[in-house]
């Protein structure tokens with residue numbers, strides 16, 4: 125298992141994203157993934173599938189300590205009292221006493237980071253999470269979060285794939301010693317069929333999705349591709365037996381110019397411009 129180390133955390137580099145996976149589809153995907161060699165699950169209160177993630181974990185027979193579980197608190201629940209309450213609910217849903225990583229899912233500009241990050245730190249001090257981090261934070265928000273936190277922030281979970289330029293946030297994460305966890309690493313289905321990735325894949329006997337994941341691996345970031353398809357689950361883990369050349373990495377980097385965001389809801393912050 126490849127891990128990315130950051131501020132005391134060891135994050136398995138490839139995890140299973142579970143957004144939109146519901147009911148038994150989610151239970152079976154989690155179970156199959158863990159049996160196949162995954163060690164990292166990504167859920168959130170918002171995904172309404174924490175129960176199914178917990179059930180899949182139990183059905184897989186995997187040891188709790190061998191699985192890195194991340195959940196997230198929504199932007200409407202970041203005031204300390206609400207935060208503590210929803211975290212209790214997340215742990216009850218998962219039927220676990222702690223998670224490995226707890227994230228602020230999206231910042232809420234109406235709630236000072238001192239309060240929301242303070243609530244994250246309290247959860248860590250109380251043993252309800254091993255590590256804390258953020259998602260969808262810009263460079264300015266990262267600096268501010270670090271100025272108020274009493275515990276290290278281990279990651280920023282952000283959209284990453286070859287069609288987006290995240291250089292500034294990557295540099296800010298590096299400055300703070302944080303890991304980057306790439307969400308939408310298959311650009312939510314826009315990677316398969318993309319000419320450049322398909323061509324590079326052909327040269328290595330790999331799919332376009334595997335090329336995108338390998339590009340992220342070589343950038344040193346973690347990825348949490350989502351699928352419930354057994355063949356795709358297997359493929360997404362199988363990205364360590366080939367290497368993209370410098371020229372191939374440069375070609376993929378060139379695609380960043382599209383700067384396409386798959387995820388850009390009304391509550392998104394003012395993103396860093398490339």
Ligand SMILES: NC(=O)c1ccc[n+]([C@@H]2O[C@H](COP(=O)([O-])OP(=O)(O)OC[C@H]3O[C@@H](n4cnc5c(N)ncnc54)[C@H](OP(=O)(O)O)[C@@H]3O)[C@@H](O)[C@H]2O)c1
Pocket residue numbers: 140141142143144166167229259260281282306307308309310311312313316331333334348349350351352353355356357359360387
């Ligand atoms: N923090 C945040 O704000 C945030 C936002 C968005 C997502 N996330 C997290 O990141 C995870 C991943 O993002 P995402 O689900 O939006 O998008 P994604 O993983 O980029 O794309 C998922 C799509 O890719 C397809 N796919 C997966 N593996 C494939 C393969 N090997 N070959 C071909 N197609 C493949 C899946 O189809 P099949 O089902 O057919 O395989 C699915 O349609 C989420 O599930 C969630 O856990 C976090």
